[in-house]
Amino acid sequence: MAYAYWKSNKRSDIAVFDLFFRKNPFKGEFTLFAGLDECLKYLKNFHFSRSDIEYLRTVLPPTTEEEFFSYLNELNTHDVTVFAVPEGSVVFPKVPVIRLEGPLPIVQLLETTLLTLVNYASLVATNAARFRMAAGPETALLEFGLRRAQGPDGGLSASRYCYIGGFDGTSNVLAGKLFGIPVKGTHAHAFVNSFTYVDEIKCRTLKSRDGSMEKDLVQLSLECRDRIAPVVGVLASETSEGELAAFIAYALAFPDGFLCLIDTYDVHRSGLPNFCAVAMALNSLGYRAQGIRLDSGDLAYLSVITRQTFKAVAEKFDMPWFSDLNIVASNDINEETIHSLNQQLPFPTQNLSQRVILDHQPPQGHSINSFGIGTHLVTCQKQPALGCVFKLVSVNSVPRIKLSEDVEKVTMPGKKDAYRLFGHDGNALVDLLQKPDEEAPQPGKRVLCRHPFQESKRAYVSPAKVVPLYKCFWRKGQVCHDIPTLKEVRDVAQQSLNSLRTDHKRALNPTPYKVSVSDKLYQFIHELWLENAPIGELS
Amino acid sequence: MAYAYWKSNKRSDIAVFDLFFRKNPFKGEFTLFAGLDECLKYLKNFHFSRSDIEYLRTVLPPTTEEEFFSYLNELNTHDVTVFAVPEGSVVFPKVPVIRLEGPLPIVQLLETTLLTLVNYASLVATNAARFRMAAGPETALLEFGLRRAQGPDGGLSASRYCYIGGFDGTSNVLAGKLFGIPVKGTHAHAFVNSFTYVDEIKCRTLKSRDGSMEKDLVQLSLECRDRIAPVVGVLASETSEGELAAFIAYALAFPDGFLCLIDTYDVHRSGLPNFCAVAMALNSLGYRAQGIRLDSGDLAYLSVITRQTFKAVAEKFDMPWFSDLNIVASNDINEETIHSLNQQLPFPTQNLSQRVILDHQPPQGHSINSFGIGTHLVTCQKQPALGCVFKLVSVNSVPRIKLSEDVEKVTMPGKKDAYRLFGHDGNALVDLLQKPDEEAPQPGKRVLCRHPFQESKRAYVSPAKVVPLYKCFWRKGQVCHDIPTLKEVRDVAQQSLNSLRTDHKRALNPTPYKVSVSDKLYQFIHELWLENAPIGELS
Incomplete structure (x- = not known):
């Protein structure tokens, strides 16, 4: 694909891509965003080695132009700019967690790696947070999953992101060495x-x-x-x-x-x-x-x-x-086991x-005060993949929309900014996506929040507090925002979860958190949608 | 645990450990064994680096004896001997796929890494083989799972072991470069x-x-x-x-x-x-x-x-x-989707x-002749973990049995040899475990095969062919058996699957393949079991 972009003279086209997911995992209504630190390391180290290029020569057609290999040889991410939600934040479907802007072929080449770095990280951190909520704040939670992960590196990712999600320690000694996570066993x-x-x-x-x-x-x-x-x-x-x-x-x-x-x-x-x-x-x-x-x-x-x-x-x-x-339990524990143990009535003394x-x-009913959790935690047995996707939303400032045979796969075109609106009780009320040229929502000022696809669903919101969701993390080849420690990210996750109403976090049938668009963005999306969707013809 | 072994003067005790699983994945009746090549690489490179030891000093108690760190510093696997089933073979519950013999603390230290290298590899190879059987031999199967795997390394493992299981190619270009798997996309x-x-x-x-x-x-x-x-x-x-x-x-x-x-x-x-x-x-x-x-x-x-x-x-x-x-389909395909597409009746022409x-x-009913499969393949959504375990079965030639509150967790003590007995039609009939001092079963000679735990279940078998399942792969610090290429392992897998009766491979309610023990091993297990199980006392 990079070669076709290059050959079509699109190497300097400036593209905006959104990385987002369409559905919260585990039948829940929230997701913890994780993996950003690794994404930034990847941007920093992104390059094609000589042996990469030699290999690519063997799999690309013999007609591939020589200049393309020189182009690959010099590729870097200096012209890519990355805005993202801070790692550890609670995030929701359709709101991009990372927005990248840069030369089309380069940003396209980042797609799969960024997805693999965010997908599992966010999934397992969310899973860990759910175990934490099930177990309550007093119970010690230990991650014991290395032997059931997707290889040693999958196991390291599990240890790292379970800690972010609220686990207290791991049996993975290498994770202790590399990330400073307390090791237990x-x-x-x-x-x-x-x-x-x-x-x-x-x-x-x-x-x-x-x-x-x-x-x-x-x-x-x-x-x-x-x-x-x-x-x-x-x-x-x-x-x-x-x-x-x-x-x-x-x-x-x-x-x-x-x-x-x-x-x-x-x-x-x-x-x-x-x-x-x-x-x-x-x-x-x-x-x-x-x-x-x-x-x-x-x-x-x-x-x-x-x-x-x-x-x-x-x-x-x-x-x-x-x-x-301490009474530690560790036999194939999952989230339901913990809920069920907590609901267990006392045994009759006889x-x-x-x-x-x-x-x-x-x-x-039980007297366990620590759980060692492996398989169900690291494999996320209940739903082993978060469906993060990476979609093109603009080229040279012209918005792009992806239609689809499936309506839920339609994308939100153009570059967007995102805000979280909070109520007077400190709880998050709604996330709001806007066009970048719109004025940011103001505390105390009423703003119309619309459902992105359903015309009749809309509400006026007067936020007590407004937090812009994006910070610029990468610009001109440099990380341009402080990268928190793992412990700090773990704290961000707990604070972010605390700002979410309990009914959104309920294990069974939680209330959906609302993600909305401004009226201007709504009009913009729907005009573009109509413009691009082919008109049927019955005969 | 290694420190406690060391301190108990068990550093020279010779232990035998079995690596096995208790249940086939995906409600199936077979498993493909994979990951052995990586296990051997790990044995070859096994050591504690200076920085590992420095880290361990910080987490072990201050009373840890200095000599223990010198001991770690000099550890290697030269005294470990490894017998295993060849990679790619069809294997069954309870039959150890790897048998390790060596100094107790060293073999114990290998446990988690060997499990993580075998568990996912065998699981995903088995999953790939099931997709292959569902799709039939003519349909091209491409692995598209990198973005949904447990990080980049989880994705590489997926590409590698899906190829072994019968996939034709991958979209993971690094897997192409490193393992020579055809890249497609x-x-x-x-x-x-x-x-x-x-x-x-x-x-x-x-x-x-x-x-x-x-x-x-x-x-x-x-x-x-x-x-x-x-x-x-x-x-x-x-x-x-x-x-x-x-x-x-x-x-x-x-x-x-x-x-x-x-x-x-x-x-x-x-x-x-x-x-x-x-x-x-x-x-x-x-x-x-x-x-x-x-x-x-x-x-x-x-x-x-x-x-x-x-x-x-x-x-x-x-x-x-x-x-x-070619018509390639790629939207969230799982094994059931393929079965269901194959059962789809033709659309009425109107x-x-x-x-x-x-x-x-x-x-x-459908006209797809190639599938690109990602999420369900690499996450093994239907069952994302194979429960491989690593159990001590002998110390200094004295057999060890692990009892348990759960009967199915009881282990088979002592060192064992394993044979596959084939019928005249070339199909595998039964796997037989024996004590190493027993004579190997002979073609044409009747042998009593007993269920390992159920007394009344037994059968005489007269095999047409007998294949010893174990080969020695590691001895005296050297790989001592030819390591096949990835392509050869893929062929082993297909041959091994072909020798299995179709009713064992059926997608729905397959017939269990029998794993048996010799009469001598049966007596031995049950005597040891009774000897070790505490006798209850009602009052």
Whole structure:
């Protein structure tokens, strides 16, 4: 296509392209915009290498003019200007998130890469934000998706944009190294399976936290197991010795970060008593355990009996902090699982193990306070693609419209500016697209907002606050706006989401947020549409 | 986890890990194994860089022993041995596709990367194979998914593994350059939209294919349009002049590769006559057009009227080859779309445009002979993750079993060999797992194949042919088996699929392929299971 543009003498035509999507993902009514930072890096590094050009020679027709390869060789993005919505912002269908202006063939060549950098980034950030809303602000959310992503780089993108969407950490250590995202994780089942007997542990001693003494952690743990077993309601001999050995080995390596996967054999009869035993042993040396992870079974039920056990141990052995240990769940969690866990009614106490000593508080529906989420998060199982598109809207200041056999694929022609209008309560009311020569909407001044395609749908809006959505990020070969850190983008996302009314963010059947056009833009679009649509002829 | 292994003095323990999945994707009964080549590259390059170790110092506890970092610094995979099924093979649940043996902490460190390299690769290759089966062997299948993949690298993986699964080409030019996959594509709507008048075309002349003459292609095309319009049943003045200009410009650049997107304005009243006009003009200079692409609307109907038009033009102007021009469809195609198009009954002729001159053959349900597939292919929308797992099955030759709250998560302990048993018709009958000390099954010799978990399910099988599934690919720091080219892997995939009975490959409710264990392995698994499962106690 670039060669045909070039050959048609369009290399200096100035085009405007809009990058936008037509529908919010996940049956929701909002999207988080992400990927801009990577787009700017791509603009900065955009060029054809010698080997690229050599390869292109082999696939373009032999009649391709030599000058075209010289042209490719010198291409750069210095004449491209990019306006965009700041990364992390809540955005809506039809409002361009990036607007590019520059030489037609060059901007066209950017299309696919910009789409691939924005599409998945925005999709997975939005998915992460939905998990965050489902889980509530107090629950820790960890991204565990690397092994199910589209290769190592897909996994890195997932870690990065899930963090923007509101996750607290990742198990992807490279993402921690490259982006400074907190890394979190526990051991795998294999670690537990690799031990059989406590005698396998050769270096058994651990110094106390204050350095004042050193004790045999194996011996301590075995003693604690005998004391813990009746509290949990099991026999010490029932628990797996290999599992106990693995927990002790893990505690010796991470006395301050002791968090165990307790479902390798049996949560109640082995994992829980073994964990509590080692946690108590650590406690006698001044260390506080972190908690446990559940990766199978009925997570609600298992988390409740785990919490009950923690409370019983806390009470029995006077360790109040033991009640609040972390309970991490991680078995194929999706957004619905979290909603469903939150709606779970408390288990009747008779259904819980009679041998667990219950405290005075009624048990809850679940007691998970951290989720490790992989597959459904990174693959966006519910809708694995955001349909971002890249459309030509103007050439040499002449507007272009793309008609289509499908009405919803018709584009909004010409260069446009975009504003977000806020109400007195601080919430976003409507996004408004205008022609660039129109005066920006003013706070306190009534403005007519029209549906872009349905004639009768319109409303007067008197905004309390008006925010222009676009900032210039790239001009004359330079990034021309401060690029926020990943943490700052994460904050932008939370603030932007907070300015959205809760009914737009509801998980089920949310209220659509309105995207409108000015009256002038409405007239302009529809005139151009009529002008370009062929007239049918019945015969 | 590596630190805890190291600290527990397990650094020299020899572990065996199995990489396998538990369920075929897409409600199907087969999976194509892919990603092995990348796994071997990873093994070759595996190391911790200085900056990796510096980063790890910042996230591991300050008590981490200095020697551990020296250990990391010297890590390599020279002591790891890898057996695997050849890349491209059809594989089934529970049969390990890769078996690794080596020092416990090292093999454990490989887990996540090997999973991410195999999971998506195998998933998308399987998806591509399903599209291929739906489309049949004659239809061209092009991968158009880069913009919807998980970033540029996710897109590269998609292009590579879709080719293995049976696609013919990709629009991803970098995949062409790096992997030698044929690159294919057309222009976008933007190319059409960027033109308004034929006068925009400055260099209007084209040399004939044999070099004997040079003519004004604009003039020729306008003349042809006047002759074509009545055949298509439209007025020449109805067609979009901008679109005609774009097609001429494209033809001037690619006279031998002329394939146009014809739905920018109106397929029947503009795109088709414009395309036919330029194709005829090209023909008068000795060039044959390639065809058209449809990207919206009712693809079945539009393809049929397009084919009817091609046939009418072929007949009217005595250009028989015009009947067989390519019709490429590309609008959000998934596997079901292709099945549904293939089941589409012919349109009654009265529903087709009365103005298209029908030839003597009845119209078909659709006339598409090439699909460009993006989103559903690369995101594997129907099931965006294959659940590959990586399980420890032996340490120092002692078998390990992972029990679980979920029975289907129980692993098969110990090192195992795997064989595929074929019948006299050349079809695969069953996969059989054995303990390595058992004699391999022999052709013509009866062998008892048991269901791994259900006692009563077993059968005697007398195979006509026995193929050991594993080959050694990595030993002593070297790749020790020939690595086939991408094209060869693609052939392996087709051969392997061909050896599978059609009922296993059916799109709807396919027959499960049987994976079995030898009687000796069955006894071994179940003894170990009972030994490790805690006994409940009712009170």
